[in-house]
Amino acid sequence: MCALCGGLEREPHWTDRLQRDDPDGGGAASWRQSREAQVALVNRILGQDGLEVRDWNGHVFVLSNRTGRSEIVPQLAAVWSAVERLWQCRCDPLDPALVARLEQEDGLEGEPRRGT
Amino acid sequence: MGPDGDLIPVHIITGFLGSGKTTLLRGVLTSPAFANTAVVVNEFGNVALDHLLLQRVDPDTVVLQTGCVCCTLRSELGAALRDLYDKRERGRVPPFDRLVIETTGLADPAPLLFTLMADPVLRHHFRLGTVVTTVDAVNGARHLAQHLESVKQVAVADQVVLTKTDLVDRASVDGLRSAVARYNPTAPLFEAPAESLAFDRLFMGEASDSPDQARAGPGAPPARARVPVSAPDDGDHATDRHARDISAVSLTVDLPLDWTAFGVWLTMLLHAHGENVLRVKGILRIRGVSIPVVIHGIHHLVHPPTSLPRWPTADRRSHLVLIVRKLPAPAIERSLRAFLRLAVR
Numbered sequence: 001m002c003a004l005c006g007g008l009e010r011e012p013h014w015t016d017r018l019q020r021d022d023p024d025g026g027g028a029a030s031w032r033q034s035r036e037a038q039v040a041l042v043n044r045i046l047g048q049d050g051l052e053v054r055d056w057n058g059h060v061f062v063l064s065n066r067t068g069r070s071e072i073v074p075q076l077a078a079v080w081s082a083v084e085r086l087w088q089c090r091c092d093p094l095d096p097a098l099v100a101r102l103e104q105e106d107g108l109e110g111e112p113r114r115g116t
Numbered sequence: 117m118g119p120d121g122d123l124i125p126v127h128i129i130t131g132f133l134g135s136g137k138t139t140l141l142r143g144v145l146t147s148p149a150f151a152n153t154a155v156v157v158n159e160f161g162n163v164a165l166d167h168l169l170l171q172r173v174d175p176d177t178v179v180l181q182t183g184c185v186c187c188t189l190r191s192e193l194g195a196a197l198r199d200l201y202d203k204r205e206r207g208r209v210p211p212f213d214r215l216v217i218e219t220t221g222l223a224d225p226a227p228l229l230f231t232l233m234a235d236p237v238l239r240h241h242f243r244l245g246t247v248v249t250t251v252d253a254v255n256g257a258r259h260l261a262q263h264l265e266s267v268k269q270v271a272v273a274d275q276v277v278l279t280k281t282d283l284v285d286r287a288s289v290d291g292l293r294s295a296v297a298r299y300n301p302t303a304p305l306f307e308a309p310a311e312s313l314a315f316d317r318l319f320m321g322e323a324s325d326s327p328d329q330a331r332a333g334p335g336a337p338p339a340r341a342r343v344p345v346s347a348p349d350d351g352d353h354a355t356d357r358h359a360r361d362i363s364a365v366s367l368t369v370d371l372p373l374d375w376t377a378f379g380v381w382l383t384m385l386l387h388a389h390g391e392n393v394l395r396v397k398g399i400l401r402i403r404g405v406s407i408p409v410v411i412h413g414i415h416h417l418v419h420p421p422t423s424l425p426r427w428p429t430a431d432r433r434s435h436l437v438l439i440v441r442k443l444p445a446p447a448i449e450r451s452l453r454a455f456l457r458l459a460v461r
Contacts, residue, residue, distance in 0.1 A: 102455070
């Protein structure tokens with residue numbers, strides 16, 4: 001347990017275990033940056049008002065909906081199940097409507113292509 | 117040595133009934149290079165160990181003259197491995213530094229791999245090593261066409277050993293090689309008889325993150341994006357249809373990947389479709405990382421990423437292979453593209 005925040009120690013998720021080249025070497029600054037990027041991206045994919053994902057102290061993710069109901073999840077992979085519970089929706093990256101919305105936002109080109 | 121360097125690698129030998137698993141195991145047990153190995157077998161009797169027996173530790177565990185520990189599986193795998201590790205720590209068996217598990221011929225190896233990767237105790241002592249799948253050249257094509265378990269065994273393999281190749285003609289072997297490659301385009305194929313295989317090549321490294329694997333790894337073979345297998349007509353058609361639903365999707369990305377976007381995409385994909393993602397393997401060029409990053413997963417579980425010391429070839433692109441069931445390749449490709457582009461802006 002963390003002596004400062006009382007949070008339980010958790011196993012790092014695979015998405016949190018990349019060794020980067022930056023001078024910080026995966027230290028606190030790059031960790032914070034990585035969490036912020038994850039949260040920003042997840043919120044952008046969810047893309048609608050009323051449900052928000054926040055990082056709490058670099059330790060867990062907090063999801064809350066417009067009724068004030070919230071849920072704490074330990075790592076990125078667990079966010080999607082929590083979103084489905086809170087939001088009564090399905091999180092599927094192959095959902096054509098989701099992909100079309102993301103493409104519309106960004107004006108896609110090119111990448112990636114299938115292997116030859 | 118990486119953060120997992122102190123963990124004991126667990127190598128898996130899987131393969132359909134009669135495909136040569138036990139012959140392969142016998143070779144491991146008698147190889148001096150594998151003296152510090154513990155082996156979990158289905159039955160002692162099948163491996164014919166009597167002449168090698170040094171000490172019987174208990175009814176399920178013996179120590180061989182080579183130094184190998186051999187035990188049979190009488191209970192749930194997790195409990196058996198915890199017990200074996202406990203014996204090692206107490207000095208009741210030699211301090212083995214690798215473990216080899218033989219699956220039953222009809223087993224889908226995925227639950228076994230889940231146990232190793234997800235068990236809260238085991239994952240602190242063991243790590244998944246190499247999955248070696250034996251495929252019988254005489255019956256392998258028929259097994260692949262008729263038995264979903266056989267397809268799954270091939271799909272999760274890091275290395276495939278074609279056995280009994282001396283009993284069929286060259287055209288049959290080539291046909292089988294093609295069938296195996298359709299379900300798993302990244303696994304190197306060995307054709308040598310089990311007795312003469314270089315076991316150190318098969319098991320000594322963790323195939324998924326070794327340079328050799330990367331060289332033959334994701335994207336390296338000329339894999340088609342979605343390749344249904346052509347099956348003979350004499351099989352069980354219901355099972356045959358299941359087998360046809362499995363395909364390898366191979367994606368290449370030229371630009372460096374954003375790790376956050378990739379992680380968000382893959383976690384979401386496995387959340388929604390993990391049951392139908394038999395295997396994920398990739399050698400990735402990640403933005404902000406100069407060396408290649410290797411990733412692999414089975415169904416919902418993904419290993420922590422590892423790095424190669426250098427790029428195995430001049431190809432600096434990311435290659436990702438997903439072996440999937442009933443998931444359309446164009447949708448996967450389009451979705452990954454959309455997620456990666458989110459991070460560019």
